[in-house]
Amino acid sequence: MGLGQLALELIMGFFSLLLFTRLIGKTQITQLTAFDFISALIMGELLGNAIYDDNTGVVEILFAISVWGLLIFAIQLVGQKSITFRKLLEGEPSLVIKKGVIDRQALKKNRMNINEFQSLLRDKDVFSFREVEYAVLEANGSLTVLRKPEFDAPTLKDLSLKLSPKSLPILLVSDGIILDQDLLKISKDESWLKTELEKQGYVNIDNIFCAEWREEDGLFVIEKDQLINES
Known part of the structure; x- marks a missing residue:
């Protein structure tokens, strides 16, 4: 296989996988279930084998990715309509x-020992079992925790403080x-922006x-001179 052919197959494979990932949705990355993990492994294996097989060209690569992508898409579509099928593929949360x-x-059902459980709790800034009222082990392996009232952080409403609106920067x-x-x-x-920056000395x-810029507190500026430059 020539270097040009290899480069072409790598480029086509890269953009095909990128398009495939965008089509199946963000849950493939942010909520990686066992089914998603297996899908990602197979896709990588298909692409790797196809690229380094001299008898496989761009058409074969695109065909393999398309067939596997359509299969996953079809399974996800069925899962959206069937709760039973969805639980079979992705599992379900455990209290x-x-x-x-x-x-x-x-814990035994999910093959988790006490040390692993403590590690997941520490990820939630919980260092003692006595602080937890409810804990749910999600299908993707993450832990959701509801603290006991005496250990929960007070809210502004609890403290009867004035509420201020929040906006995205x-x-x-x-x-x-x-x-x-x-x-x-x-x-x-741009004229408004330059005026606001000049007011702050920029x-x-x-x-x-x-x-x-944020509606409630205006502009926040970081100059390049304020950055730490490591040599």
Whole structure:
């Protein structure tokens, strides 16, 4: 196989897998179940074998990825319509702590020992079983925890404090470049941005690493000079 043919197959395989991942949705990455993990392994194996097989060309690679992708898509579609089929493929959550009591059978069913369970709890900033009222082991292996009232962090409502509205920050300048599309999201223009920056003493936009805007507290700017440069 020539280097040109290998490069072409790698490029085609890369973009095919990227398109496939976008089509099946974000859960493939953010909520990796056992079925998703196996699917990812098979896709990588198919592509790897196809690329380094001299008898396999671009058409065969695309065909293999397409067939496997359609199979996964069809299975996910059936899973959306059938709860039983979905549970069979993805599993279901397990209640491992109920009203402060650990369900040993649930732990055994999920083949989890006490040390692994403690590790998952520490990931949730829980360092003692006595703090937990309910704990659910999700199908993707993550743990969801509901603390006991006496160990739960108080909310603003609990403290009777005044509630302030929150908004998502919008990045307006990135590495010295003004992001016009993001300016349009807040119904502003470059002239407004430059005026606001000058009010804070920022004249040279090229020296701005990033500038984000939030409705409740305005602009927050980080200059390139403020960054730590490691040699």
